Amino acid sequence: MAAATRRSQADGEATRLADGRAQHERLADLESEARHLARVAVLLSEFRNTVVASVGPRLAAQAAELFGELTDREYDRLLVDPETYELQISDAGRVYGLDRFSGSEVDLANLALRVAISEHVRFQSGGTVGLLVLDEVFGPLDEDRKARMLQALEQLRGRFRQVLVVTHDAGIKEQLPNALEVVKLAGRRATARVLG
Template sequence: IQKRIEELENKKKELKDVEIRIKQKEEKIREYSILSEAFTSIPVSIQNRLKPRIALETSYLVDEMTEGKYSEIELDDDYGILVGYDNELYPVSRFSGGERDLINLSLRIAISRVLVSLSSEHGFSHVQSLFLDEVFSSLDSERRQSLLKALYKLQNHFKQILIITHVEDIKTSVPYAINIEELDGYSVVKSV
């Protein structure tokens, strides 16, 4: 019987140890949950603060690139784009493919400009170049020329606009183009 009592005492002690570990784990889980919620809400609060600036900047760019045809852009809670036209707001999906491409590109540029302005407000240098990678590849010839014309209107916002493309007619439509080809394992740069 004494041996059985000792076994039960040991089991009781083990059970208490397990209960203590469970409580410690529960406390850790609670702490992680609080931290997770805090970290999740930080980006949302930042996004909510930046959304009006991004919408305003997008509106400005779209207005400029469409010569006033569309001058109001709003962003919904999920950053869905609403376009003002004839005193009504419409989802961007209502517009033609070329207009959607132009508006989406404007949004991307606006986000970049707002983030750059934030960094320059905090002492970082101002970015004066815009890099666009393959923004023309999915467009037909007419839309490519329309987008290129719109990009020319951004020249007063950036010292340099660099376009990376494999589309031949774009290379001949810009003031300066370079061609990079591989030759014998080396990259060769040529002015076009």
């Protein structure tokens, strides 16, 4: 009886030993995987820093140039933070965040950055970005800024094959060379018509 009990205990210990060895092997695999993932994380971080270092200045220069055109050089410069891509405006030698400026300046700064990103994508791909879509960019702009935005859109036609502007402003629709007006119908339907 004592021998049978000891044999049963020995079998149990052997099973626990086998389980422990299996867990040890699994931990070794996880440790190796964790080392590899940590190395991949370091490499991706270095890659991001390299891309930001090369792309950031180009985006900043392109966005600043377009912003200058849109605002008649009213401000010193549009700045793009190379780490966060946060926009800042230099005015009279001091740098401010966008929260200091009116909605029209903020919209123009954002438009400038979006166009710069689109142009950079076009440059990197070696091809062309055929379509630029702008949704409600005229909303908070005063009449003078709307006119400047329309001029800017005209300039963008040289950079993009098509520029599509979504707006509810009837005055803007009349000034565009081609316009489609969407008219709501009953029952969640709509139709479109070409404005002459």
